[in-house]
Amino acid sequence: MVRTGIATVCLSGTLEDKLAAAAQAGFDGVEVFEPDLIGSPLSPSEIRILAAELGLSIDLYQPFRDFESVPNDQLERNLRRAEAKFDVVEALGAETMLVCSNVSDDAIDDDGLAAQQLHALADRAAERGVRIAYEALAWGRHVSQYDHAWRIVQAVDHPALGICLDSFHILSRGTSLAAIADIPADKLFFVQLADAPHLVMDVLQWSRHYRSFPGQGGFDLADFTARVLDAGYAGPLSLEVFNDVFRQADPRRMAIDAMRSLLTLQESLQAGRSRHLPPPASLHGYAFVELAVEPSSVGETQRLMHAMGFVQAAQHRSKPVALWQHRGVRMLLNAGAPGAPGIAAIAVESADADRSAERAQALLAPVLSRQRSPGEADLSAIAAPDGTSVFFCRTDTGSDTRGWLQDFDPLAPIGRSASTGLIRIDHVALAQPFDYFDEAALFYRSLLGLEPRESLELAAPDGLVRSRAVSAPNGSVRLVLTVPVLAHDAAQPAGLQHVAIACGDIFLVAQRMRERGVGPLSIPDNYYDDLAARLDLEPDLIEVMREHYVLYDRTPGGEFLHFYTPIVGDRLFFEVVERRGDYDGYGAANAPIRMTAQRAPAMAKEAAFAQQGARAKPAEREGDGG
């Protein structure tokens, strides 16, 4: 009888959810997909025990990438990386690790070199009782066909090295199956099955499903349009966009979105051709972020704000809105906002708030009518596509009598509060409605004069999430917009939102917060073990990050250290970030870990709020050593 297995990546949820589901459906075993392990609070040996209790064997650990065909100085690093993963394989009780053919542009086209390096890997694996299953990815740099991979495995001729056949990689390329018969049974280490529709992923499909309005994609339409007008074209600039999402969205909204895209495009053309559009005013950071808080979570939110070092500094004269402040970082807590809880408003510091508002109106943004008592500031506010209010203001007004801070009555100082070292609002992350993501990105960009960053897809435990950042040229205002890659057909809870606050010393902030009774969001040990395997970081740095649940990312020019607070209410949390060097991103690589950790049981949240936020030492960390 053939045994059955399933890779954990096929199923949604946490690793525990996945294992339980596989066992219940009667599978004999599983492949553990590395990101599922890294996101899990269970250690590899705990996972082994859980799987055994469920009657599941762990048949494969996967994937190990970009190992072979590298320059020799990189080989040693790759072997060290492999050794760290053998620890995991051993602790999982998995026996076999999948190695995918190298996809890096730096890979060397030399089967002899590949064989030599895989031999070295097989030697190390054999010492650890691990088998290596080598698989040709259909998009491998030099090895992309299974028969090619097999020739290399033959050349290596090592008992610990065999082959993995994945039906997708073979059938998607239409490779002949005849060579399968030539592979001895004892070299067929693993077989993965996947079907797939015969997709014609060509320009026709691209055209029919993925067009967008100007400014929402990647084409240089300003150049195109300028050339057409230079040639004397006098007809209409007419939008023709086939887009699966637009087809199902409210046509009135989409038509306004479409017109906004044309207005923005025309602005980028030479003067005289565009309708009058007031240019964007320069921005100087966030004046404040307003949080709508449900009565039931006011206390929780206040405790978190306090732990972060904020103090309640003032109360609005006529509204149930409190101003919480830490140095120049200002947050409004609104206990009486009519809309959904979460981030109700963002306010940017504009060099010319009136012009910002005029621009917004010219770009068809809905202007919000606001209840205002006599003498209160007449703040210009518009409604963003996601329902967030956007204010333009100048906090440092000098002689300007309309400063928004004057609407607040200062409270008597409640004693000196030690600084935690927060500096400013770094970015605001807003979950967007599925049908209006492109609209939202264009809206914020064109109204605020922000620049787009690339769109990323992140694997959350409940599905893929798309993320797109937009930021001011000087980095003073940054927004991160997120949306599920696919909607469900049932109503879903509103997505998480967060405010990220920049600091100069992430570990100091983490320490101060813990002293004030709020620990950060727990990050699994597996994350730090993987970090140590991947990057040449000081072990001491990794240990202090592990202690404070601080995550890490880096680029050639800089580093990014960050941690998250627990969630307050249903959907709001904070992030504290430290940017080092010229790091300009948002730690997107760590977002899946964060999203998985946020699915941890409610108990963990309670624990984080416990008076003693000190972290318990992990009970057991098998697989760490050797």
Place this chain on the structure above:
Amino acid sequence: MVRTGIATVCLSGTLEDKLAAAAQAGFDGVEVFEPDLIGSPLSPSEIRILAAELGLSIDLYQPFRDFESVPNDQLERNLRRAEAKFDVVEALGAETMLVCSNVSDDAIDDDGLAAQQLHALADRAAERGVRIAYEALAWGRHVSQYDHAWRIVQAVDHPALGICLDSFHILSRGTSLAAIADIPADKLFFVQLADAPHLVMDVLQWSRHYRSFPGQGGFDLADFTARVLDAGYAGPLSLEVFNDVFRQADPRRMAIDAMRSLLTLQESLQAGRSRHLPPPASLHGYAFVELAVEPSSVGETQRLMHAMGFVQAAQHRSKPVALWQHRGVRMLLNAGAPGAPGIAAIAVESADADRSAERAQALLAPVLSRQRSPGEADLSAIAAPDGTSVFFCRTDTGSDTRGWLQDFDPLAPIGRSASTGLIRIDHVALAQPFDYFDEAALFYRSLLGLEPRESLELAAPDGLVRSRAVSAPNGSVRLVLTVPVLAHDAAQPAGLQHVAIACGDIFLVAQRMRERGVGPLSIPDNYYDDLAARLDLEPDLIEVMREHYVLYDRTPGGEFLHFYTPIVGDRLFFEVVERRGDYDGYGAANAPIRMTAQRAPAMAKEAAFAQQGARAKPAEREGDGG
């Protein structure tokens, strides 16, 4: 000032919705996309008037396809087709019609021929005061670059022929924009703008987003797996599937779906390798379809059943279920079903109902426990992924004491009811939940032993709909499964479902139904005008179809005539179909027309139920003649 325009295809809803939205957003004009016109109950001249009232010009009618570079015998047909469309352009007051470069495999690679034929078209257009804007589609058979199209237009040198530049078709191919400057302004007839993300639509994306479980895609995995096992592989057959939908679905359901796919795959392998799976029993059509009807729509449903020629023949002994019958076609009306209204159950005639049920259980289908009074038939029922109950039964039991009909007490005959000529249930169309469409297709196929047909995408006014048919080899049982291509992020109303009933004379059924007070779903005149332009059908046939709202499709070997009833309750309707020759499809090409017609205002539905179902003659049909 540059004028602005938008193609109606960019926006969702009916053509009226689209025009209103474009006007409200301040666009100067629109391009009318042909399918939007064909689905509209407004005549072209009514559309012109509506647009004018809204302050919109109609700048373009599009697209006209596959005209040029054809054999000369086809040219005459194409010119006749064009003349019919000039009628539309003229009635719309549009001036310009878009002609896309030919994409047909039969197109001849001869610029001289293309120029000669486009010259003939331009002559005819000029006589009608119409301009032709020729556009190179990025996937045109021989003309796929704008500069190539321009060379042909130059060669034609006709005042009624110019060029249309579409930014997508140019920028998606990376064509140099330098040649735009060479085109004289009076030859730049139209410019369409679209942006698009830089998609890498390669095997990597295919792999990461669109894999599926065996049997849900198009790969021949039985062959692959047999070869692997023949080679002596003894490890697990392990599924490794990256799929955006599966990632967000309930992992327990997906794991069972995954296991079902492996069981079905193993069945297709040589004997001895598979677990025991009872083979599917042969099926002989539908025993019945059970409709769950809300109390408020019982009367409406009964009136419709009556009009179709059904009579209430029996009543269930213990349940509020009535048997309605027309010859051998049986429908159950259940006024007390606990679930959502719609199709509650389908029952298939199985040659071996017990074996069918055993097979379903072996394939992990949930078996339904049913309330049964003593002496009532012990029908085997399972729950399909969409919640529909599936029964296996034998109506013609002979000596079998368990026949389900014996649970019904026959009613006294209520007088002879004239036959409307319905023959049998042709197919049942079931809307599926978004996250479980692949699961459902595999479920029905593997349990009932049905064969899959290709997956189609249909443009409904509220978004794209995917449709997949599965049918028994002998055609006795046909199912059509539908699902939105994208879900919304808000809860949507359950999709429409319908039962299609086959007849021998579609016009007789339509006539009888009308006599009994229920007219069919109204189909726009534009549909029949387009049919006349597209196909060489007898004008008399088109007129009788127009009168009875009968739709038409054909393949080389057969024809399909069908009409739809109004919707009863929230989501149920009937279709009456006549298959001629060996037509084996479902009229999918007409589904967008149907879905648009079903969005017509509620008034239309009331009118359809009016005692006199006779059709009002269209008030005006400008654009028909010439």
